[in-house]
Amino acid sequence: MIDESTPSEELMVAVANGDKFAFEILVSRHQTRILNAVYRFIGDRTEAEDITQEVFLRIWRAAKRYRPTAKFTTWAYRITANLCINQLKSANRKRIFSFLQRSDEQSAPQEEAASDVYGQTAPSPESLLLAEEERRRIWAAVQSLPAKQRMAVVLKRYEGLSYSEIAESLGCSVSAVDSLLVRAKRSLRKKLAGHRE
Amino acid sequence: MNCNRIQKRLSAYQDGELIAEDQARIRTHLKECPACRQELTELEGVWEGLDSLAEIEPEPQFYGKLQKRLKEEHAPPFLPRLQSAFYLLPTPKFLFACLLVGLLLGTYMGNVLVGNTLWPFPHHDQVRAPEVTLAALDAFDPMPPGTLARGYVQLTSYGADVQR
Numbered sequence: 001m002i003d004e005s006t007p008s009e010e011l012m013v014a015v016a017n018g019d020k021f022a023f024e025i026l027v028s029r030h031q032t033r034i035l036n037a038v039y040r041f042i043g044d045r046t047e048a049e050d051i052t053q054e055v056f057l058r059i060w061r062a063a064k065r066y067r068p069t070a071k072f073t074t075w076a077y078r079i080t081a082n083l084c085i086n087q088l089k090s091a092n093r094k095r096i097f098s099f100l101q102r103s104d105e106q107s108a109p110q111e112e113a114a115s116d117v118y119g120q121t122a123p124s125p126e127s128l129l130l131a132e133e134e135r136r137r138i139w140a141a142v143q144s145l146p147a148k149q150r151m152a153v154v155l156k157r158y159e160g161l162s163y164s165e166i167a168e169s170l171g172c173s174v175s176a177v178d179s180l181l182v183r184a185k186r187s188l189r190k191k192l193a194g195h196r197e
Numbered sequence: 198m199n200c201n202r203i204q205k206r207l208s209a210y211q212d213g214e215l216i217a218e219d220q221a222r223i224r225t226h227l228k229e230c231p232a233c234r235q236e237l238t239e240l241e242g243v244w245e246g247l248d249s250l251a252e253i254e255p256e257p258q259f260y261g262k263l264q265k266r267l268k269e270e271h272a273p274p275f276l277p278r279l280q281s282a283f284y285l286l287p288t289p290k291f292l293f294a295c296l297l298v299g300l301l302l303g304t305y306m307g308n309v310l311v312g313n314t315l316w317p318f319p320h321h322d323q324v325r326a327p328e329v330t331l332a333a334l335d336a337f338d339p340m341p342p343g344t345l346a347r348g349y350v351q352l353t354s355y356g357a358d359v360q361r
């Protein structure tokens with residue numbers, strides 16, 4: 001019997017047999033995580049939604065090839081990473097700037113909501129401006145990383161995957177993941193250090 | 198272990214990816230080495246800074262859109278559908294025949310409307326006399342019959358006749 005508590009791996013077996021209800025549970029369970037991984041990698045909400053839809057379409061199509069020996073999330077992140085990296089390769093435009101423009105609209109309400117929840121006095125416009133500036137710089141630094149380094153950062157920092165899971169998702173060795181993350185952290189530190197002083 | 202080797206492994210140490218023995222060795226080194234401690238603090242600062250990147254929620258109609266795309270996927274592919282649409286388009290001969298039928302039908306309907314009869318074409322006995330047809334050429338006269346100008350001219354010429 002399939003319900004909300006059924007593990008994703010079992011749901012996949014049902015999806016392979018064409019069970020749409022199992023697929024719906026799977027989507028509702030993983031859509032936010034996958035969407036955010038793509039969003040942090042791509043930096044554009046609309047594009048992230050499109051890619052996330054494509055990830056689930058591929059999951060549906062490839063369900064019959066899925067073997068429950070592999071952890072579902074690792075398998076799904078592998079599809080996500082492939083799509084994101086391919087998208088980045090084919091895209092020939094500057095996304096950072098468009099994203100930075102959109103992030104202006106998104107950040108203000110979140111900051112307002114946070115100050116409401118904690119009942120603190122509203123931060124001054126100057127401190128809000130500085131925080132926003134810092135956030136933009138961090139985004140730009142992440143977006144400037146090479147594709148594989150960026151995906152390794154997203155999977156480690158936000159998705160909390162282990163090195164071996166990242167290696168499986170990116171199709172490389174664990175030591176390669178270590179090396180990707182060392183270089184990514186170094187690069188981020190270099191890009192952000194000057195502004196922190 | 199020297200500082201150079203330690204610093205190369207600080208990333209994995211920070212992520213808790215080293216084996217317990219290496220993890221303990223680096224921890225001991227960090228207690229004694231301010232430079233490596235500083236290095237780790239900076240790494241942690243960068244990592245924590247990434248927290249400020251906002252999380253987004255999927256739009257409410259996410260699954261609905263996905264379902265639509267799945268349905269499209271089960272429909273016949275686009276190209277064959279496009280080809281079948283082309284089959285419905287008429288061939289040039291058929292198109293020409295349609296045009297001809299349309300013209301004949303249009304002419305007939307126009308005559309029906311003007312002539313108020315279902316057989317708008319004149320019978321042999323109804324063909325108008327040539328004089329009637331010639332009278333129709335008066336339409337090209339500078340002052341055709343029945344116009345105000347013709348009436349005015351007739352009136353003035355009648356007045357002149359009376360005076361005379």
